[in-house]
Amino acid sequence: MRHHLYNPDFKFVKEPAQFDKNSxxxxxxxxxxxTxxxxxxxxLKEKLINENKLAGLTSLVLDCEDSISESDLHEAEENIISILEYTANMLDKGKLDKSDLPLLFxxxxxxxxxKQFSKKFSKQHLExxxxxxxxxxxxRNAKEYLNQLENLNNKYNKKLYGMPILESKELAYKEKRIHNLVNLKDIIQPYKKFILNIRVGATDFSSRFFFKKGDKFFDL
Known part of the structure; x- marks a missing residue:
């Protein structure tokens, strides 16, 4: 995988580097x-193996949170496992190369x-x-999230990353934000090697402050 694969004729001063999940x-x-x-x-099984369907995509998140209802959670889990099984099968048959896959989260x-969903993953899925x-x-939950992530890494001897999303009420308001961020940093520090990015949930924060389209969220 590399950026701008959909535009092979474009001339760069420095060509985009190749990468995959093991970089x-x-x-x-x-x-x-x-993302x-x-x-x-x-x-998304067919789209993942068809380079024209997801041209230019380098990272993909299969979402079990805001984009689905609680009642659809089991269906989402089954679908994700099906996608992983299918992709693994295509890789085994040589019909797909790991370098063709976006980074999958x-x-x-x-x-x-x-914790519950982690029990359904095989070593092949985590490849x-x-x-x-x-x-x-x-x-309130950082330590548990990171402990579980570390356990998965150790159990399967795989490189698996976490991408925390900061969007909770305790981080929204200025009065306590710095204090809570410092505490959060202290929790994260021992697990730093497992953290790929830390993201900000602009949608949740915007809803909390009744922001409208066009408002400058990051001015907060």
Whole structure:
């Protein structure tokens, strides 16, 4: 995988570098590009092996949180496992190369879901997954999320990353934000090697402050 594969004739001063989920973290943390979030219930098997369907896509999140209802969670899990099984099969048959795949992440619903869903993954599945997105990540759940991520890495001897999403109430308001961010940093520090990116949930924060389109969210 590399950026701008859809535009092979464009001349760069420095050609985009090749990367995949096993590239060094130092490189990979800058490789995500524009990440596509899609409901975990959506069947993407054919699109993943058709380079024209997802041209230019370098990172993909299969979402089990905001984009689906609680009642659809089981369906999303089954669909994600099906996508992983199918992709692994295509790789085994030589019909797909790892370098053709976008970096694949799963956004879990909460810490309990992460623990439960993790039990369904095989070593073969984790060859394909780059990592997990942790929604509503804050001081109340950070340690559990990161412990579970570390356990997965150790159990399967795989390189799996976390991408925490900062969007909780305790981080929204200025009065306590710095204090909570410092505490969160202290929790994250021992697990730094597992953290690929830290993201900000602009949608949740915008809703909390009744922001409209066009408002400058990052002025907060």
């Amino acid at each position: 060094s973290k130092k490189l990979l943390q800058f490789c995500l590009g524009a 596509l979030y899609t409901p975990g219930t959506k069947d 799963i956004r879990v619903r909460n810490i309990d879901h992460f 394909i997954i780059t990592g997990f997105n942790f929604p509503k990540f804050d001081t």
